[in-house]
Amino acid sequence: MKLKQLEGLLGSLEQFYNPKIELEQYPTGSHVASRMLYTAENSFGDVTNKVVADFGCGCGTLGIAAALLGAQHVVGLDIDAESLEIASENADELELDMEFVQCDIRNLRWEGQIIDTVVMNPPFGTRRKGADMDFLCVALKVASEAVYSLHKTTTREHVRRTALRDCHASSAEVLFELRYDVPHLYKFHKKKEVDIAVDLWRFVPKKNR
Amino acid sequence: MRLLTHNMLSSNIKGVTNGFPLRIEVEKVVEKSVDFNPDFLKNMLAKIEYKALVEASRIMGYAELPDHAEPSMLESDDFLRKFHHALMELHLEEGTLVCPQTGRKFPVNKGVPNMLLHEDEV
Numbered sequence: 560m561k562l563k564q565l566e567g568l569l570g571s572l573e574q575f576y577n578p579k580i581e582l583e584q585y586p587t588g589s590h591v592a593s594r595m596l597y598t599a600e601n602s603f604g605d606v607t608n609k610v611v612a613d614f615g616c617g618c619g620t621l622g623i624a625a626a627l628l629g630a631q632h633v634v635g636l637d638i639d640a641e642s643l644e645i646a647s648e649n650a651d652e653l654e655l656d657m658e659f660v661q662c663d664i665r666n667l668r669w670e671g672q673i674i675d676t677v678v679m680n681p682p683f684g685t686r687r688k689g690a691d692m693d694f695l696c697v698a699l700k701v702a703s704e705a706v707y708s709l710h711k712t713t714t715r716e717h718v719r720r721t722a723l724r725d726c727h728a729s730s731a732e733v734l735f736e737l738r739y740d741v742p743h744l745y746k747f748h749k750k751k752e753v754d755i756a757v758d759l760w761r762f763v764p765k766k767n768r
Numbered sequence: 769m770r771l772l773t774h775n776m777l778s779s780n781i782k783g784v785t786n787g788f789p790l791r792i793e794v795e796k797v798v799e800k801s802v803d804f805n806p807d808f809l810k811n812m813l814a815k816i817e818y819k820a821l822v823e824a825s826r827i828m829g830y831a832e833l834p835d836h837a838e839p840s841m842l843e844s845d846d847f848l849r850k851f852h853h854a855l856m857e858l859h860l861e862e863g864t865l866v867c868p869q870t871g872r873k874f875p876v877n878k879g880v881p882n883m884l885l886h887e888d889e890v
Contacts, residue, residue, distance in 0.1 A: 608808055610772075629810045632772055632856075643880055656802060658773045662883035668780040670788045673772070673815050734888055 565627055566593035572649045574618050575642065580745050583682035583690070587620040587709075588740050595707055595759055596624040596678065598734055603761070605676040605705045608631050612701065614664055614679040614694055619646030619657065621678045628654040634658040634674075636667070669701050670695055677702040677725060680709045691718075698724040699764045706764070712736055712756035728762040735759055769879050771773045775816045777881065779867035779874075780841050781889045789820035790865035790874065792827045798861040798879075804852050810842050812855065825854035 569589035578584040600606035606734070607629035613622030616635030623646075626633045635657060637643050645657045650657040681694035691710055698706040706728075710718045715733065722728040739757045741748075779787030806840040822833045832850045834841070865874040865881055872889070875882050 594843065608805065626793070631805060632770075634773055634776075638884065640882075647878065647880070651880060658799060659880045660769075660777070660883060661774065662780070663885070666780045666885060667883075668778040668787060669776050671776060671815060672776045673776050718858055 560627060562593055562597050564589060565597060565624060566671060568627060568653065569593055569620055569624055572618060572620060572623065572652075573643065573645050575640065578745070579634070579639065580747075581686050583686050584639070584642065585680075585741060586616055586618060587680040589620070590619045591680075591709070591737050591739055591757070592624050595623065595709070596628055598759070599676065599678065599705070599707050599761075600628050602734075603705065605707070609675040609704075610634075610673055611676045611678060611722045612636060612674045614647055614677055614698055615681050616659070617642045617680075619649045619659075620666070620681060622646070622657055623649060623653065623655060623675075625678060626650070627653070634660060636660050636662055636664065638663050646729075650766065657663050664697050667697060672703045676748075677706045677708075678735055679707070683711055683714075691719050692726070695762070697723060699726045699762060704763070704764040704765055706742050708759045708760050708762065709737075709739070712758050715758055718758075718760065722760075722762055726762075727765045729765045730763045732761050733758045734761050769876055769881055770856055771821055771828070771858055772816070772855050773811070773881075774824055774860070775820055775855075777865065777883070778863045779869065779872070780883060781867060781870055781872060781885060783886055784867060786869045787867055788815070789817065789824065789868070791868055792824055792860060793864040793866060793873075794827060794829075795864075796860075796861065796862035797828050798859045799857050800859055802856045803853070804849065806848055809852055812836060813839075813842060813851065815868045816855070821854060825858060826875070828860065830854055830858055
């Protein structure tokens with residue numbers, strides 16, 4: 560599948576009707592999502608025929624992108640039932656077979672080493688401090704091959720340090736910097752739209768944990 | 769929820785040391801066909817808890833999987849197809865997952881398990 564085609568399909572997905580600010584619910588735009596998964600597969604082979612988990616899947620954009628690129632089994636995890644409803648509908652619309660689990664990432668207990676790749680657009684930690692690192696640490700425990708994640712460019716050194724020192728990453732690489740469109744979603748947003756600089760990271764977990 | 773997902777889920781209640789596998793109580797099973805991918809299946813056999821899969825598939829109404837699996841069985845197309853069916857094509861649409869240690873029930877609705885804990889379980 561070509562990048563443009565992937566981007567087009569992702570752009571047709573339903574997004575949050577009633578986003579919850581305390582969960583930092585923001586849609587992952589099709590531009591960012593398509594590039595993230597396309598790179599994961601074309602540069603690293605981390606998607607096709609793999610088992611992929613989408614942490615904090617929201618409306619399912621990243622997991623759906625993984626399924627469209629031929630992941631064999633995709634599981635989306637989120638704490639919010641409404642988002643999971645939308646995500647299920649999105650997957651059905653595209654006739655994709657995607658699994659969902661409702662849970663809190665912080666007390667997820669996952670058995671075995673079945674998940675190859677975790678993809679995520681985690682909360683940035685603007686509402687609940689440290690949320691981004693919570694997600695990253697759990698992702699690195701669960702993934703056996705790689706974790707792809709988005710974090711604000713302004714937090715780059717903090718992310719690198721925490722990943723390597725506290726979350727048992729054997730490597731942490733910024734693949735590229737992207738502009739993330741944040742649309743006017745919440746009442747406190749003053750501007751119509753704002754561009755945030757985000758880094759797309761690839762982390763590799765330490766083996767033999 | 770297909771059984772590959774069930775094979776990854778464990779009871780996450782505080783203090784539980786024996787939370788896997790979750791016991792399945794069936795209300796509705798749905799079968800959804802998935803393309804047969806032998807390479808993927810061979811890879812999975814080494815990674816999953818086979819015994820948990822056999823037990824779960826029987827509860828879901830599919831009794832074709834042998835009790836034990838050996839690597840040589842991966843050469844058998846017949847075995848691979850049964851393994852494929854159990855692992856990938858049987859879905860628990862409605863039912864419950866039960867913690868083997870505490871008996872706590874986690875509901876499954878429209879194929880989605882709800883693993884959210886109450887405050888005292890965290």
